[in-house]
Amino acid sequence: EPEVTQTPSHQVTQxxxxxxxxxxxxxxxxxxxxxxxxxGQKVEFLVSFYNNEISEKSEIFDDQFSxxxxxxxxxxxxxxxxxxxDSAMYFCASSRQSHEKLFFGSGTQLSVL
Amino acid sequence: xxxxxxxLPTLSVQEGDNSIINCAYSNSASDYxxxxxxxxxxxxxxIIDIRSNMDKRQGQRVTVLLNKTVxxxxxxxxxxxxxxxxxxxxxxxxxGGNKLTxxxxxxxxxxx
Numbered sequence: 001e002p003e004v005t006q007t008p009s010h011q012v013t014q015x016x017x018x019x020x021x022x023x024x025x026x027x028x029x030x031x032x033x034x035x036x037x038x039x040g041q042k043v044e045f046l047v048s049f050y051n052n053e054i055s056e057k058s059e060i061f062d063d064q065f066s067x068x069x070x071x072x073x074x075x076x077x078x079x080x081x082x083x084x085x086d087s088a089m090y091f092c093a094s095s096r097q098s099h100e101k102l103f104f105g106s107g108t109q110l111s112v113l
Numbered sequence: 114x115x116x117x118x119x120x121l122p123t124l125s126v127q128e129g130d131n132s133i134i135n136c137a138y139s140n141s142a143s144d145y146x147x148x149x150x151x152x153x154x155x156x157x158x159x160i161i162d163i164r165s166n167m168d169k170r171q172g173q174r175v176t177v178l179l180n181k182t183v184x185x186x187x188x189x190x191x192x193x194x195x196x197x198x199x200x201x202x203x204x205x206x207x208x209g210g211n212k213l214t215x216x217x218x219x220x221x222x223x224x225x
Contacts, residue, residue, distance in 0.1 A: 004156075031211055033212075033213070040121075042202070042215050042216065042217050042218055043151075043157060043202065043215040044215070045212055045213065045214060045215075048211055048212055050211075055211070056210075056211075056212050091156050091157070093213075095211065098210075098211040099145060099206060099209070099210065099211055100211075101147050101159050101162050102147075102159075102213050103159060104149075104156035104157045104158070105156050106155055106156045107154075107155070107156050
């Protein structure tokens with residue numbers, strides 16, 4: 001069964017450093033998303049991406065965040081200068097069409113020290 | 114400062130019993146609802162979905178009920194098994210949109 005894959009599964013970084021989280025969405029999906037989940041809290045929307053551009057973003061997704069689809073298979077989330085409060089589990093998701101169910105990857109646990 | 118984790122409602126059931134997990138929503142523009150299961154350290158896993166033109170949908174051992182009048186949906190799990198222990202989230206998408214918004218979740222504990 002096709003699945004969304006994310007790498008790395010764990011990322012430890014120093015405050016102020018840049019990190020790139022990587023995702024390979026399901027191959028025939030057109031919509032891509034990033035969500036995050038702080039420990040013990042609910043899953044929060046960050047950004048949606050379609051047709052090589054951001055279609056919607058939350059207030060969490062400020063100038064320190066960016067997304068990119070560098071080729072036909074990868075979808076990345078970059079945090080330019082990490083802060084302690086960026087520590088969370090980051091989930092990538094994809095959907096085949098708009099207004100359809102999202103499939104989630106297993107996440108990248110980001111720890112900012 | 115220190116962040117405080119969200120206190121999740123917890124539902125404890127005996128193995129073999131039926132479980133009912135409830136969710137309320139407030140936006141009348143919500144027209145697509147999805148239930149996800151999240152096990153510890155894993156991503157949300159799709160269980161079942163329902164669109165607003167329906168009031169009931171059944172899957173394997175799961176049923177989702179939607180009451181648009183009171184803006185309420187529920188997930189029923191028949192013959193609950195230990196493997197069903199997880200956090201269950203309802204999520205919604207607004208009419209014409211693609212952004213999925215999650216609720217706060219319910220911790221389901223299955224006792225042997």
